Amino acid sequence: MSRIGIIGTDGLALDLLTVLDDTLGTHYPSLATQEREDVIVTDDPWQATAAGLKACAVDEWVATTTASDFFAITEGNGKARQALSEIVKSSAARPLAMIHPTTEVRGNKWQDMGAVIGQYSFFCDVESIGQHFMCGAFTIFGPGTRVGNFVTAGHRVVCEANVIVEDNVTIEQSAVIAAGTAGTPLRIGTGATIKAGTFVTADVPAGALVAAPRKEHES
Amino acid sequence: MVTIGLIGIGGVGPEFMPQIPWSLEHFNPELLQQNPRLVYVESESETDHYAGHEVMSLDDFKALPPEETCFNVGIADGSARKHLSEELESHGFGLLGIYHSRSQCLAHTPPGPGILLGRAGISVNSTVGRSLLVLGASLIGQNCALGDYVTIGSQVCIEHTHVGDFAQVWNGAIVTPGTADKPRRIGQGAIIGMGAYIDEDVPDGAVMVGNPSRELRRNPVS
Amino acid sequence: MIVLGILGTGIAARTAMHTATHSLQLAHPGTDDEGFQVVFVSQKPGTSTLGGHDIMSAAEFCALEAETKYFNPAIADSRHRKQAATLMLHQGVSPLSLSDPSTLILPDVTMEPGWLLPYLNTLNSNVRIGKYFHAGVSTTVSHHNEIGDYVTFGHRVACSGNAIIEDHVTICTGAMVMQGKPDKPTRIGEGAVIHANAIVIGDVVPGAHMAGNPAKPVDPIQLFGGEPW
Numbered sequence: 001m002s003r004i005g006i007i008g009t010d011g012l013a014l015d016l017l018t019v020l021d022d023t024l025g026t027h028y029p030s031l032a033t034q035e036r037e038d039v040i041v042t043d044d045p046w047q048a049t050a051a052g053l054k055a056c057a058v059d060e061w062v063a064t065t066t067a068s069d070f071f072a073i074t075e076g077n078g079k080a081r082q083a084l085s086e087i088v089k090s091s092a093a094r095p096l097a098m099i100h101p102t103t104e105v106r107g108n109k110w111q112d113m114g115a116v117i118g119q120y121s122f123f124c125d126v127e128s129i130g131q132h133f134m135c136g137a138f139t140i141f142g143p144g145t146r147v148g149n150f151v152t153a154g155h156r157v158v159c160e161a162n163v164i165v166e167d168n169v170t171i172e173q174s175a176v177i178a179a180g181t182a183g184t185p186l187r188i189g190t191g192a193t194i195k196a197g198t199f200v201t202a203d204v205p206a207g208a209l210v211a212a213p214r215k216e217h218e219s
Numbered sequence: 220m221v222t223i224g225l226i227g228i229g230g231v232g233p234e235f236m237p238q239i240p241w242s243l244e245h246f247n248p249e250l251l252q253q254n255p256r257l258v259y260v261e262s263e264s265e266t267d268h269y270a271g272h273e274v275m276s277l278d279d280f281k282a283l284p285p286e287e288t289c290f291n292v293g294i295a296d297g298s299a300r301k302h303l304s305e306e307l308e309s310h311g312f313g314l315l316g317i318y319h320s321r322s323q324c325l326a327h328t329p330p331g332p333g334i335l336l337g338r339a340g341i342s343v344n345s346t347v348g349r350s351l352l353v354l355g356a357s358l359i360g361q362n363c364a365l366g367d368y369v370t371i372g373s374q375v376c377i378e379h380t381h382v383g384d385f386a387q388v389w390n391g392a393i394v395t396p397g398t399a400d401k402p403r404r405i406g407q408g409a410i411i412g413m414g415a416y417i418d419e420d421v422p423d424g425a426v427m428v429g430n431p432s433r434e435l436r437r438n439p440v441s
Numbered sequence: 442m443i444v445l446g447i448l449g450t451g452i453a454a455r456t457a458m459h460t461a462t463h464s465l466q467l468a469h470p471g472t473d474d475e476g477f478q479v480v481f482v483s484q485k486p487g488t489s490t491l492g493g494h495d496i497m498s499a500a501e502f503c504a505l506e507a508e509t510k511y512f513n514p515a516i517a518d519s520r521h522r523k524q525a526a527t528l529m530l531h532q533g534v535s536p537l538s539l540s541d542p543s544t545l546i547l548p549d550v551t552m553e554p555g556w557l558l559p560y561l562n563t564l565n566s567n568v569r570i571g572k573y574f575h576a577g578v579s580t581t582v583s584h585h586n587e588i589g590d591y592v593t594f595g596h597r598v599a600c601s602g603n604a605i606i607e608d609h610v611t612i613c614t615g616a617m618v619m620q621g622k623p624d625k626p627t628r629i630g631e632g633a634v635i636h637a638n639a640i641v642i643g644d645v646v647p648g649a650h651m652a653g654n655p656a657k658p659v660d661p662i663q664l665f666g667g668e669p670w
Contacts, residue, residue, distance in 0.1 A: 011361020011378065014343040018325050047344060052327070102323060102340070104543075104560060106459050107492060119323065119340045119358060122560055122578050125455050125492065137340065137358040137376055140578050140596045143455040155358060155376035158596050158614050161452035173376060174393050176614045176637040179452055181668075197393050197416055197430060199615075199637040199652075201662070212430065212638075230602070233547060233566045233584060270566035271548040338561070355563060356579055356597070373581060373599055374615075390599050391617050391640070413617055414640035414654045430640075430654035 002034060002068040004096065005061050007041040007084055008075035009048075012118055012136070014040070015100070016074065017053055022101035027112075031070070041071070058084070062091045070096035073132050074116045078150040078168050081132050085114070085150075095132070118155070136173065144182060154196065162186065166206070172196040221255035223315060224280050224290040226303055228259045228269045231354060232293025235335055236272060241320040250289065250315075260290070285311030291333055292350070297368030297385040300350050304333055319355070331367065339371075348384070362399060366407070383407030383423065392417065393430070408440045443469060444507040445537055446482040448499075448525045449516040449670045450491055453575065454481055456559045457515035457539050458492060464539045468511075482512070484669050499525075503532040511537035514573060515557055518665040519591040519609045522573055525670055526555060536573070553590070565602075577614065585623065595637065607631040607647070611664060616656075617641065634664065 004020065006013045016023065017038055024032035040048035045055030065071075071093045075081045095114030099105060103121040110129040117123070119137040126141050130149035135141075139153055142161035151165050154173030159165065162180035164187045171177070171194045178201045180186035188194070189206030198212045223239060225232050236257060243251040259269050262277040280290075290312050292300045304314055314333040321338040324330060330341070331349035339357040341347060347359065348367035357371050360378035365371075369382050372390035379397040382405045388394065391414040397403035405411065406423035416430040424438040445461055447454050461479040466472065481496045489496055497505070502512075512529040513536065516522040526536065536555035540546075544558045547565050553572035560578045564570070570588040577596035582588065588606045595614035600606065603621035605628045612618070612635040619642045621627035629635070630647030640654040652659045 011342055011344060014361070015325055015340075018343050019323075102321065120321075120338070120356065120579075124459065124560075124578075137360070138356055138374065138579065138597070143452050155360075156374060156597065156615070160596070160614060161455075173395075174391070174615065174638065178614075178637065179665075196395060197638055230584070234563070237545070237547060355581060356561075374597060390601070391597075391615065391638075413619055413642075414638065416654070428655070430638075 001036060002031070002070065003037045003039060003065070003093075004031075005039050005041040005056065005065070005069065005071040005093065006098070007058070007061070007071055007073045007088065008081075009040075009042045009044055010074040010076050011047075012116065013042075013074040014047065014053065015119070016072075016098050016116070019101055023098060026101050027097065027099055058087060061093075062088055065091040065093040067092045067094075069093040072096050072098040072114055072116050074098070074134065076134070076152065078134075078152040078170055081134065081152075082150045082168070085132050100137075130167065142179065144180075144185065146185075148190070164188065166190040166192075170194070172198075175200065221250060221253045221287050221289070222280075222283055223250075223255045223257050224260040224275065224288065225257070225293050225317075226260040226277070226280075226290060227293040228261050228264065228274060230293065231295055231335075231352065232259065233270050234337060234354065235291070235293055235317045235319075236270065238319045239317055242316070242318045246316060246318060255289075281307070281310060289313040289315040291315050291317055291335060293335065293352075295352065295370050295387070297350070297352075297370055297387065300333075300352070301368050301385075304350055314350070337373070354390070360396075362402060364402075372413070377403075379403060380405065383409065387411065389413045389415075406440075408438060410438075442478055442507050443472065443476055443509045443511075444478045444480065444505060445511045445513065446480055446497070446502045446529075446534070448482045448512055448514040448529070449521075450481050450483045450485065450496060451515075451517065451665075451670070453517045453557065454515040455492065456578075457513060457557050458494065460539045460541045460557075460559055463542055464537060465511075467540075468537060469509075478507075499528060503529075503534070510534050513537050513539050513555065513557060514670075515539075515575075516670045517575065517593055518670075519573075519575075519593050519611060521670045522575065522593075523591050523609075526573055571608065583620070585626075587626075589631070603627065604629065607633075611635070613637040613639075613664075619643075634661070636662070 039056045041061040048055040097112035097115045099117045105123045113131040115133040121139040125143035129147045135153035136155035140158045144162040147165045148167035153171045156174045159177045160179035162185040168191045174197045175194045188204045191207045195211035259274045260280045316334040322336040324341045328346045330347045333350035335352045337355040339353045341359040345363040347365040353371040354373040358376040365382045366384035370387040374391045380403040385408045388411045392411045395418045404420040409421045410426045412428035415432045424440040426435040482502045514522045514525040538556045540558040552570045555573040565584045571590035576594040581599045583602040589608035593611040599617045601620035603626040609632045615638040616635040629645045632648045633645045634650045636652035639656040642655045650661045
């Protein structure tokens with residue numbers, strides 16, 4: 001029997017576990033028919049138990065996994081996801097792509113490296129996706145897009161086409177990254193943060209914070 | 220003969236009419252077996268047909284036998300939904316929830332009666348009240364609590380947010396999430412305009428527009 | 442053999458390719474998938490295949506012998522789209538409209554041929570749309586809208602009710618047009634460009650570039666790189 005552990009307390013974890021049969025049926029038909037046990041791996045299990053799901057502590061998971069087990073990390077913060085991936089690296093379990101069954105994936109060449117993809121997203125001819133990528137609902141990733149490791153994208157993010165998103169980038173909800181061309185892709189540098197609702201039309205240097213004009217807070 | 224009436228032809232109603240057969244099949248199969256007729260209901264209509272369906276006047280609709288009649292109100296204004304649904308329910312008509320064929324309601328607490336759920340998702344640990352209206356491409360994410368007669372437009376994704384009764388969040392509004400301990404609050408009867416950027420709690424009755432957002436006016440809350 | 446030429450090799454063309462077989466089957470029910478051939482057509486020299494499909498020049502495509510020959514100008518730039526479509530019509534090739542199975546078109550929608558509706562597009566009742574309409578993913582056109590010829594919508598564009606969108610208007614990703622009134626619809630003038638995430642709350646003069654929420658006129662930007670198709 002194999003176990004599937006969803007690591008993290010993000011609400012998406014609960015949703016994904018609820019529809020796990022559909023997710024596996026779409027993307028891993030062989031796993032869907034096997035006998036298996038699904039658990040939420042978290043040190044803070046109240047949400048999972050409140051939703052009637054089985055929970056297990058991180059240490060316990062690392063100590064008890066075998067090579068027939070799979071995991072995905074749903075933690076909204078990229079750095080936290082990276083830290084968790086370091087912890088579970090020592091276990092024998094393999095990463096699994098958790099693609100919500102309402103998401104449409106077309107003609108993609110990328111390998112599953114623990115990507116977690118939320119509801120109603122659309123991926124078309126995406127070139128590559130790195131380790132433990134995570135995105136919210138209604139995101140759109142267009143042709144020629146390359147996404148690095150531990151990248152986080154919020155709800156409704158659009159990467160139109162030919163965009164290179166480097167490692168540890170965070171794109172907040174509703175931000176739009178305009179299309180590059182096949183010859184000169186648009187590049188979002190390592191560790192950059194794109195704030196909510198921003199429209200990015202040019203390269204973003206590594207570590208930069210890009211935001212649309214916002215209200216000045218009175219304080 | 221069973222009649223299902225969708226009230227309002229001007230605005231959001233027609234988006235839900237084509238979804239009724241799927242919704243009945245999955246949520247009210249006993250009604251589908253009776254091969255119901257689907258009609259639009261409008262108080263003053265110039266046409267007797269709209270988008271392939273018969274249009275009935277509200278008076279004619281009220282005269283139908285209550286035990287064979289269900290309805291929902293496809294009107295964006297929550298107070299209008301409350302007014303009409305309470306009136307028709309007092310006649311004994313059934314308030315019917317309508318779900319889009321691509322909607323996904325995972326909430327453990329069942330939504331209140333009369334939901335109109337477009338191509339949208341409701342998360343496991345969220346609760347929603349009576350007569351919620353959600354248009355397409357929206358998500359009621361984790362840890363949300365929505366009051367009664369709330370209206371959510373299309374392309375709205377909320378998380379860790381509590382929305383008061385009669386509040387309206389319009390298309391493409393960006394509501395930055397609160398936290399598990401301190402959810403974002405949108406007050407009773409508040410209106411968040413199209414594409415407005417909300418990063419603070421919204422008081423009762425406030426009308427917020429623009430990015431960055433500003434308070435356009437404050438409606439009295441009854 | 443029934444041949445479809447998707448004009449262009451850009452983003453739109455690659456997205457369009459995924460809807461080609463479904464659309465051909467709609468036009469020719471009962472025909473085997475083997476009976477269809479789908480190619481890209483481009484004026485740019487260079488690579489000869491894209492995603493497993495041949496790239497032909499316009500001349501090669503026009504000279505191709507086929508039982509039935511279709512084209513769809515999957516070019517985001519509306520001027521280039523018009524030029525490409527005009528060229529093909531002169532050569533006697535007929536337009537094929539491309540839509541995905543997920544497209545929802547309500548009753549009482551009038552559309553001129555040649556559209557591209559790649560995924561989850563909703564067209565509400567009482568809408569009129571001109572030729573070679575081109576939408577992104579997850580767009581919504583609400584009731585009582587009039588959309589002109591060669592109009593381009595990006596992803597997740599939402600066009601509320603009672604609006605008139607004139608010819609060659611481009612509305613970029615995430616932008617929205619606020620609802621007009623039945624007696625005074627919102628009018629977006631010919632060739633106007635609405636930038637990403639902008640919210641249009643009133644009329645837009647022809648050729649204007651609008652950005653922000655509420656949308657205000659801004660300096661024009663070059664869209665789509667300006668390259669030929």
